[in-house]
Amino acid sequence: MERTFIADLRQHIGEEVKIQGWLQVLRDQKKMQFLVVRDTTSTVQVAFWKGNDAALAEQISTLTTESALTITGTVVDNPVVKLGGLELQLASLEVNNLAESPMPFEPYGDTLPQLDFRMDWRYLDLRRKENLLLFQVQTTAEFAMREFCQQNRFVEIHTPKIVGAPSESGAELFTIEYFDRKAYLAQSPQFYKQMAMAAGFERVFEIGPVFRADPSFTSRHMTEFTGVDMEISWTQSHEDVMAIQERWLNHIYQRVKDVHGEQIREVFNHEIVVPTLPFPRIPMAEVIQILKQRGYQLPADKKGDIDPGGEREIAAYVKEKYNHDFVFVTDWPITARPFYHMRHPNNPNLTMSYDLIANGLEITTGAQREHRPEILKKQALEKGLHLEPIQFYLDFFRFGCPPHGGFGLGLSRLLMVMLGLNNIRESVFLFRGPTRLIP
Amino acid sequence: MERTFIADLRQHIGEEVKIQGWLQVLRDQKKMQFLVVRDTTSTVQVAFWKGNDAALAEQISTLTTESALTITGTVVDNPVVKLGGLELQLASLEVNNLAESPMPFEPYGDTLPQLDFRMDWRYLDLRRKENLLLFQVQTTAEFAMREFCQQNRFVEIHTPKIVGAPSESGAELFTIEYFDRKAYLAQSPQFYKQMAMAAGFERVFEIGPVFRADPSFTSRHMTEFTGVDMEISWTQSHEDVMAIQERWLNHIYQRVKDVHGEQIREVFNHEIVVPTLPFPRIPMAEVIQILKQRGYQLPADKKGDIDPGGEREIAAYVKEKYNHDFVFVTDWPITARPFYHMRHPNNPNLTMSYDLIANGLEITTGAQREHRPEILKKQALEKGLHLEPIQFYLDFFRFGCPPHGGFGLGLSRLLMVMLGLNNIRESVFLFRGPTRLIP
Incomplete structure (x- = not known):
């Protein structure tokens, strides 16, 4: 399957697509898991119902932020979702590169380290x-x-x-x-x-x-x-x-x-x-x-x-x-x-x-x-x-x-x-x- | 006067224009002088009737090839002229930089020196x-x-x-x-x-x-x-x-x-x-x-x-x-x-x-x-x-x-x-x- 840029998802409502990017936020709830995934064009919320596949849910729960992921799923219109009013219902997940945890700093964290420290880890800083x-x-x-x-x-x-x-x-x-x-x-x-x-x-x-x-x-x-x-x-x-x-x-x-x-x-x-x-x-x-x-x-x-x-x-x-x-x-x-x-x-x-x-x-x-x-x-x-x-x-x-x-x-x-x-x-x-x- | 590129001269038949470029060839005849002038867009023949201005004719006759010139004149349709079927009738001449003579080699001469010699004088070689x-x-x-x-x-x-x-x-x-x-x-x-x-x-x-x-x-x-x-x-x-x-x-x-x-x-x-x-x-x-x-x-x-x-x-x-x-x-x-x-x-x-x-x-x-x-x-x-x-x-x-x-x-x-x-x-x-x- 060809990769779809996140910014283009709205053109694919109802279709199964493949996206690739970085895990920015993981919210692991009782029945659902929500992943905010980012590529160079935008961010999207990916949703997974744990009951669908317990093993997959287990794998998702171990994901570290900033890991590189390939995800397939169906694009669903959902006006409640803040990110573009749509979400992706996860069908499959491939972990291309699991980020070590903890990171020197989180590019999308709440606090930003001093410039000199960010320069030591410039490639993380550049993810902002x-x-x-x-x-x-x-x-x-x-x-x-x-x-x-x-x-x-x-x-x-x-x-x-x-x-x-x-x-x-x-x-x-x-x-x-x-x-x-x-x-x-x-x-x-x-x-x-x-x-x-x-x-x-x-x-x-x-x-x-x-x-x-x-x-x-x-x-x-x-x-x-x-x-x-x-x-x-x-x-x-x-x-x-x-x-x-x-x-x-x-x-x-x-x-x-x-x-x-x-x-x-x-x-x-x-x-x-x-x-x-x-x-x-x-x-x-x-x-x-x-x-x-x-x-x-x-x-x-x-x-x-x-x-x-x-x-x-x-x-x-x-x-x-x-x-x-x-x-x-x-x-x-x-x-x-x-x-x-x-x-x-x-x-x-x-x-x-x-x-x-x-x-x-x-x-x-x-x-x-x-x-x-x-x-x-x-x-x-x-x-x-x-x-x-x-x-x-x-x-x-x-x-x-x-x-x-x-x-x-x-x-x-x-x-x-x-x-x-x-x-x-x-x-x-x-x-x-x-x-x-x-x- | 704005400078006109030589390639654009045909759009100015009958008009007085200013061109700027390098003297590629000078043919100094009994009554006429012909200058082939080159810029980055093309070459043109410039004609001057010596009888018009003896002092100017004298100056033209001392021009060395590859000198940098600013010339004004009238663009004339002339199907006989090989270079674009037109010529420029010279009205004024400004010598912006008279080339020393002889040059290490003539970029538009008949023979091309060895590569290593041309590299010594690369800026002349680049004029070809x-x-x-x-x-x-x-x-x-x-x-x-x-x-x-x-x-x-x-x-x-x-x-x-x-x-x-x-x-x-x-x-x-x-x-x-x-x-x-x-x-x-x-x-x-x-x-x-x-x-x-x-x-x-x-x-x-x-x-x-x-x-x-x-x-x-x-x-x-x-x-x-x-x-x-x-x-x-x-x-x-x-x-x-x-x-x-x-x-x-x-x-x-x-x-x-x-x-x-x-x-x-x-x-x-x-x-x-x-x-x-x-x-x-x-x-x-x-x-x-x-x-x-x-x-x-x-x-x-x-x-x-x-x-x-x-x-x-x-x-x-x-x-x-x-x-x-x-x-x-x-x-x-x-x-x-x-x-x-x-x-x-x-x-x-x-x-x-x-x-x-x-x-x-x-x-x-x-x-x-x-x-x-x-x-x-x-x-x-x-x-x-x-x-x-x-x-x-x-x-x-x-x-x-x-x-x-x-x-x-x-x-x-x-x-x-x-x-x-x-x-x-x-x-x-x-x-x-x-x-x-x-x-």
């Missing part, structure tokens, strides 16, 4: 309905990202994660033993997505891992995360890049709301708000003024950067003034930006760059890139870089590399913001941090 | 029409993969690439310096996609990098490649897994043929054949007999595995007998398979596993997994593994992990086969091998 929904939302969001790319002539690329030279300053770099030499883990696909511009691909995107040997333990950092990168040829400034990113995000939010909005309201008590276009844009210099006026003190050592508190404060300002959850902070000083960001022709201390802050959290850095080889080389030297290790990168610009810009977005940060979570460890399949490699 | 098409095909193929997954309730996951313990035998493992300890690069998402089964996700897929410290230099091996992985709960045997994979591949081939079939014929002189369902299946024991009968001598040291010559020979047999390009070779001996493959209940020396051979090249390994913790542990010990480093994996099966199976496919191998290429280095954005880390 919040987590299944979160990864269903991620799937839909990524599909919407690619759908937009597909409609706009983007090429999907997979750039190497093992690299011979660092793409940024060299800090936060993991070293690999690569046969008889050293290699490194890519901190971003930056150099290689730009190579795709030199290759004439015009528009590319990549969704893949990026690695940062960052020893910090904040609620927004990971040593490995999934980066979403886009790079677009023939942009004239970061404004062109922002214009694409906001349309893209609008499409993603709309799709997630359409598919999961109602369930997100139920499970997370959170409303998906599709951001209106255009997003507000505020130059960095103005942001500093606004923060000052609001009495927010930026740390002195930030070299023109904003700290997380400042990000939340400017987001609060934008929410009050524009009723918008997103804000592009533009035109960052060169001190806070890497050498490959293009500079304003009329103000060489400012880059043509932006950060995107969503609900108070930075989720994107983007920029127009410097594509003129001589200027790029000069900017690298100014930043104190050695040219020899990045010569292969500088070469990309020698034979007709078009002007281009792009951005990178952290997938788990986007999910945090989208679903209103307060720790990135809750929005990633498996967290990696300085002291966390298992499971 | 074969390569742009290849990555457009890859984009479509991946989109079709995810479309199938979307329609069949799969969840997309991103598993960690930095791992605390190896998932396989420990050979071919890259070591990372991870703060004050050692970590490893994931050789496959095997353990973690199985974790998603323990997490009750039921059906997952991942497209991401996998790493193999394999010192070989063949035309089919890389130290880093893009793996496509699926894992499906409630399968009863590898037959269930094969049934899904063949439907999935059929969908991918159909989509690629629909979108790019004609262009693949033109550019690669290659016909996309959508594989019919079901694919032939031949048990391994029978394959050995067939190879013997055809006089193919398998190497003695293969422990029940087939060598590449054997793969080509069995593919030739299948092509002759069934006129099919694909064959599932099933039921491999336990000596050739890892500990986590389920074994046949009636023949404990055979695993419920398969390889998929496409046009003579192995592109997939798949299996029903052993989900019963005691048997899994026993099989690990039999293979000589230490339990302690994989205890976190064995734990996945303790609390109701359903039966499941899955497979992994190499993306670049699929492209090789799909487009009839004979070296995997031609079908990957940037090749990584024991001696190749740059660019």
